[in-house]
Every structure is written in C-alpha cells, then in structure tokens.
Amino acid sequence: MKITKEISIGDVAARSEELRGENMTLNMGPSHPATHGVLRLSLELDGDKVVKCDPVIGYLHRGDEKIAENMTYNQFVPYTDRLDYLAPLANNVAYAIAVEKLAGLKLPARCEAIRVLTCEMARISSHLLGIGVYAMDTGAWTVFMYTFNEREKLYTLFEELTGARFTTSYTRIGGVTRDIPDGWLAKVSAFCDGVERTIDEVDKLLTRNGIFLERTEGIATISKEMALAYGLTGPNLRASGVPFDLRKDKPYSGYEQYDFDVPVGVKGDCFDRYLVRMEELRQSVRIIRQVVKSMPGGAWYAEDAKKIFLPPKAKVMTKMEELIQNFMLVTEGPQIPAGEVYFEAENPKGALGFYVVSNGGGVPYRLRIRGPSFVSLSILPAIVPGNFLTDVASILGSLDFVMGECDR
Amino acid sequence: MDAAALTSRFPATQDLAGKDMPTFRVAGGDLLAAVRFLRDEHGFDLLADLCGLELQGRPVRFGVVIHLLSTTHKEYVRLHVDAVGDRVPSVSSLHPGANWHEREAFDMFGIVFEGHPDPRRILMWDSYPYHPLRKDFPLAGIEVPFPAADVAEVTGQKVEPAPMMGGPFVSHGGKLSEGEPSALDQSWTEEKPKA
Numbered sequence: 225m226k227i228t229k230e231i232s233i234g235d236v237a238a239r240s241e242e243l244r245g246e247n248m249t250l251n252m253g254p255s256h257p258a259t260h261g262v263l264r265l266s267l268e269l270d271g272d273k274v275v276k277c278d279p280v281i282g283y284l285h286r287g288d289e290k291i292a293e294n295m296t297y298n299q300f301v302p303y304t305d306r307l308d309y310l311a312p313l314a315n316n317v318a319y320a321i322a323v324e325k326l327a328g329l330k331l332p333a334r335c336e337a338i339r340v341l342t343c344e345m346a347r348i349s350s351h352l353l354g355i356g357v358y359a360m361d362t363g364a365w366t367v368f369m370y371t372f373n374e375r376e377k378l379y380t381l382f383e384e385l386t387g388a389r390f391t392t393s394y395t396r397i398g399g400v401t402r403d404i405p406d407g408w409l410a411k412v413s414a415f416c417d418g419v420e421r422t423i424d425e426v427d428k429l430l431t432r433n434g435i436f437l438e439r440t441e442g443i444a445t446i447s448k449e450m451a452l453a454y455g456l457t458g459p460n461l462r463a464s465g466v467p468f469d470l471r472k473d474k475p476y477s478g479y480e481q482y483d484f485d486v487p488v489g490v491k492g493d494c495f496d497r498y499l500v501r502m503e504e505l506r507q508s509v510r511i512i513r514q515v516v517k518s519m520p521g522g523a524w525y526a527e528d529a530k531k532i533f534l535p536p537k538a539k540v541m542t543k544m545e546e547l548i549q550n551f552m553l554v555t556e557g558p559q560i561p562a563g564e565v566y567f568e569a570e571n572p573k574g575a576l577g578f579y580v581v582s583n584g585g586g587v588p589y590r591l592r593i594r595g596p597s598f599v600s601l602s603i604l605p606a607i608v609p610g611n612f613l614t615d616v617a618s619i620l621g622s623l624d625f626v627m628g629e630c631d632r
Numbered sequence: 633m634d635a636a637a638l639t640s641r642f643p644a645t646q647d648l649a650g651k652d653m654p655t656f657r658v659a660g661g662d663l664l665a666a667v668r669f670l671r672d673e674h675g676f677d678l679l680a681d682l683c684g685l686e687l688q689g690r691p692v693r694f695g696v697v698i699h700l701l702s703t704t705h706k707e708y709v710r711l712h713v714d715a716v717g718d719r720v721p722s723v724s725s726l727h728p729g730a731n732w733h734e735r736e737a738f739d740m741f742g743i744v745f746e747g748h749p750d751p752r753r754i755l756m757w758d759s760y761p762y763h764p765l766r767k768d769f770p771l772a773g774i775e776v777p778f779p780a781a782d783v784a785e786v787t788g789q790k791v792e793p794a795p796m797m798g799g800p801f802v803s804h805g806g807k808l809s810e811g812e813p814s815a816l817d818q819s820w821t822e823e824k825p826k827a
Contacts, residue, residue, distance in 0.1 A: 281754060285756070289740075290764055290765055291771075294771050452677045452678050453729060454729040455679045457680075466703055474706060563651060565652050566699050568701075577680060577681050577699070579681060592683040602731060
C-alpha cells in the first residue's frame with residue numbers, strides 16, 4: 225500500500241509563524257566595498273530580507289567644527305577639501321560664499337564665473353564617480369573604467385588650475401588663489417567634447433541594461449513627502465519629484481545668467497536617482513560651455529576688500545600699505561564683522577550648508593557644517609527594511625554619499 | 633514670510649531682525665507648535681539644518697538653531713531656542729530628518745531633546761564621557777579609555793589626545809622614516825641639502 229500525503233502552499237502559509245527562524249544580525253562595514261568608505265550598517269535579517277537597519281557613523285569624525293573655531297577663516301579652506309573629497313572645489317566655493325555673505329562682499333564677475341566653472345567641473349567629477357561605483361555595486365564593471373578615464377582628465381585640469389589634483393583649496397575669502405592659466409579654457413572645451421561622448425557611452429551601457437534595471441527599478445522608492453520630511457537635498461530630492469535646485473531657486477555666484485534645465489524624477493526609486501544624475505552631467509557640460517564662451521575679463525578677486533583678501537605679491541614687495549595689509553591678514557586673518565549667516569550651495573551630493581557665527585575678527589565663534597550625505601544616510605532606517613540584502617548595495621550606490629562629509 | 637505672522641500667533645516669540653533671513657527667538661514651550669505652524673501654514677516643508685550653539689550673553693548656556701526651508705516659496709527661516717536646563721523639545725516627530733541632527737547636538741553639546749525617539753550619541757562612541765564642541769573642552773582632546781573594554785584589557789590601549797607639540801596639529805619631531813623628513817626636521821634646507 226502506498227502512503228501519500230498531499231501538501232499545498234496553504235499548509236505552509238498556515239505554519240508560517242512556526243517555520244520562522246531566528247533573525248540574524250549582520251554587521252556590514254565599516255570597511256566594505258559597497259559602503260563607499262567607513263559606513264557601518266548593523267542589519268537584522270530574516271532569511272535574506274532586511275527587517276531592521278541601523279547605520280553606525282562617526283568612523284571618519286575629525287572634529288572639523290571644533291578645529292574651525294581655532295583658526296582663521298582662510299586657514300580652514302583646506303579642511304573643506306576633506307568634506308566631500310570627491311568634489312573639493314565645490315566645497316571651497318560654498319564655504320567662501322558663506323563667509324563672504326557674512327562680510328557683505330560683492331565679487332567681480334570674473335571671479336564668480338571661475339567659481340561656477342569649477343563647481344560644475346566638480347559636479348561632473350563627483351557624478352562620474354558616483355555613477356561608476358553605483359554601476360559596479362550592481363555588477364556592471366565596465367562603466368567604472370569609462371568614467372574614471374574622464375575623471376583622470378579632470379584631475380589634470382584641476383592640477384593646472386589649482387596646483388593640486390585632489391585637495392585643491394582653490395578659494396580664499398574674497399576671491400580665488402590664482403587666475404585661470406593661459407590656454408586652460410580651450411582644454412576645458414576639449415574635455416567637454418570628450419566627456420559628452422563618454423556620457424553617451426555610459427548611457428548606452430546602463431540605461432537599457434536588463435540586469436541594471438532589475439537591480440534598481442522599483443527598489444527603495446522614496447516618495448515626495450518622505451524625501452521632504454527627511455530633508456533630502458540635491459539629486460536625491462529631485463529624483464523623488466521635487467523640482468528644487470538651489471542654483472535655480474536661490475541663485476548664487478551668478479548662476480542665474482546661465483541656461484540649464486533641472487532634471488526631476490517621477491517615482492523616486494534607485495533607477496530615477498541614476499537617471500537624474502546622468503541628466504545633471506549633461507546640464508553641467510552645458511553650463512561649462514556657456515561659462516567658457518562668456519568668461520568676463522577684469523579682476524578675479526575683490527580688490528576693494530583690503531581687510532579680507534591678500535594683496536598681490538608684487539605689491540607686497542614694493543609698497544608699504546600692501547606690506548602692512550599682508551602682515552595683518554596673515555597674522556590676524558580676514559576681518560569679518562559680527563553676525564550670523566546660513567548659506568547652502570547646490571553641491572553634487574546635495575545642499576552643503578555652512579552656518580557661521582562671528583564675533584568680529586579673524587576667527588569664527590561657531591562654524592556648523594551641514595553635510596548632505598549625513599542627511600541622505602539618515603533615511604536608511606526607513607528605506608532599507610523590506611529589501612533583500614543584495615539590494616543594500618544598490619540603495620547605498622543610488623544615494624551617492626561620501627563619509628568625509630557625513631562624519632566631518 | 634511676514635514676520636508678524638509668527639510673533640502675533642506666538643506672543644513670546646522675539647523677532648531678531650536677521651540680515652540674511654527672517655530670524656526669531658522662540659520659547660521652548662512654543663517650539664513644536666511654531667514649527668508645525670510654519671510647516672503647515674507657511675510651507676516650510678524641509679528642515680534644512682538643526683544644530684547646537686553655546687550662547688553668549690544669555691541666561692542659559694546652550695541653545696539650538698533650526699533652519700527651515702520652503703521648497704515652494706524658496707525661502708529660509710531661522711529659529712533660535714534657548715535650552716533651559718540643557719533641555720529642548722524634539723522636533724523629530726514633525727520632521728523625521730531632525731532625528732540625526734538632534735543626536736549630533738546631544739553628542740557635541742550635551743543638549744537633551746525631550747521626546748526624542750532614539751537619544752544616543754552619533755559621531756562619538758556610546759561610552760564617550762565628554763561633549764567635545766563645548767567651549768571648555770580643549771582642542772587637543774582628553775585621554776579616555778579605549779571604547780572596546782576587552783581589547784583594552786589585553787593591550788592596555790587608550791584613546792590619546794591629539795599631539796600638541798609646537799602647534800595644535802603638529803606631529804612629534806624627529807625621524808619618522810629614512811628619506812622622508814618630518815615637518816620639524818631642521819637638518820636640511822633648500823640651500824643645504826640633506827646629508
């Protein structure tokens with residue numbers, strides 16, 4: 225006699241509580257290739273589904289805000305390089321504009337145009353890396369090689385402009401460290417032609433790639449309301465359908481003169497965040513071409529800001545006034561009036577904010593840095609649970625954060 | 633935003649006449665209602681920033697500064713709140729994004745946020761005993777026990793403050809390695825090459 229027993233999916237469903245195993249806690253990071261730096265995630269797993277995500281940050285905390293309270297305004301510029309170290313030029317500019325706003329400085333058109341140019345180049349550099357590693361996290365290796373090639377060219381241009389490839393420290397309160405070298409703008413134009421071809425290639429490699437779509441479409445959808453509630457900014461906010469870009473809505477450094485579009489996502493999933501960054505790359509190239517075409521002449525620093533910007537070296541060596549001015553500035557720092565200011569700039573990762581409180585003199589009383597990556601990561605406990613463990617890499621890649629800015 | 637809207641609704645609110653954006657000093661008791669009022673009736677839908685501040689010329693030591701942004705009206709507003717008895721009501725029920733900012737303000741200044749869902753440190757480790765952004769905390773730091781007690785027991789490790797020799801962040805002089813001079817190695821200059 226044959227003994228058979230029929231079992232159905234209904235029986236299993238009825239026993240689902242009984243069949244549930246113990247949840248497992250998995251520690252991801254602080255040095256894991258998908259956490260892009262020293263982010264640590266404490267994940268609670270039910271099988272391979274994440275049920276709880278607790279980000280642990282602070283591994284790269286250097287006390288930048290404390291350090292800033294103990295040095296003059298210009299001495300802090302190199303520290304801003306190390307916030308979002310994938311776009312140091314944009315940090316330099318954001319910090320300088322914040323302090324200049326407090327000082328009530330008006331900069332000449334050439335200086336503002338140079339700053340816009342460097343900011344957009346920094347955005348291209350950051351987005352190229354962001355998209356390259358994002359693709360790598362989802363299993364597409366080739367894209368990274370393409371985008372890194374272009375970043376290498378950018379670094380050469382940065383080096384020619386600022387003297388450093390990575391830690392540029394290009395701005396000073398009231399201007400920039402040096403003018404554009406001869407023939408540099410032509411090289412920037414040539415770079416634009418090349419990077420446009422690369423963006424098209426990346427577009428062809430990724431945007432209709434079946435694997436990439438499956439890894440990103442519909443994953444970790446952030447609704448418009450949720451993005452606003454968590455204070456997301458930059459591409460992450462726009463991917464959720466909020467058309468807010470500080471370059472358009474709170475223009476600074478002369479952004480209102482340039483013609484560009486603000487890409488906005490529809491669903492707010494990982495794929496939308498990729499699409500928004502891709503389009504921002506193209507728009508940045510568009511802005512750079514306009515700046516190169518219309519680069520104004522004249523001074524590249526605020527000449528009348530005698531108590532803020534260092535005088536030219538040739539004058540220091542030959543003129544008494546400038547020698548005294550140089551001595552006072554180097555020993556006491558740029559003289560910023562008492563008051564408080566909050567300024568946010570549209571950086572590649574989102575809005576980088578500086579809240580500066582001054583009692584007058586050359587040293588800030590309090591300098592608060594609002595890092596967009598810090599805010600982007602604070603949404604993880606809300607969006608990661610419910611996804612598979614393998615999706616965590618896609619989600620982290622799509623948020624495009626950097627720990628230097630998160631931990632400060 | 634019209635400054636009178638907030639001051640007439642909450643009479644204890646003081647208009648500080650901010651130069652870059654409307655600035656108010658809100659009483660701690662009114663904070664939640666004021667933030668909700670700004671969010672629901674004036675469109676300040678995004679909490680841009682929240683940070684602690686050691687106050688000057690106020691009866692209390694610490695305060696909290698909140699920057700709100702309206703993505704529809706494209707404007708900011710700044711709220712100052714005194715931390716009476718180092719306590720401030722938490723706004724993370726209205727803006728979940730304030731959660732981490734408030735944890736940071738607690739970590740750095742020791743300001744307690746009443747009603748916060750997760751009042752832990754965030755940048756420093758949980759057993760860290762100080763609040764480093766307070767003005768009386770030294771720039772170089774203070775030696776504290778190593779956070780992993782089991783490791784410290786075996787190795788005797790401690791978290792040492794930053795070196796202070798010659799300046800706030802100058803490392804100790806002397807030879808670090810062959811061929812690589814340290815900052816304080818004065819044995820060679822441009823004129824006098826290294827032996």
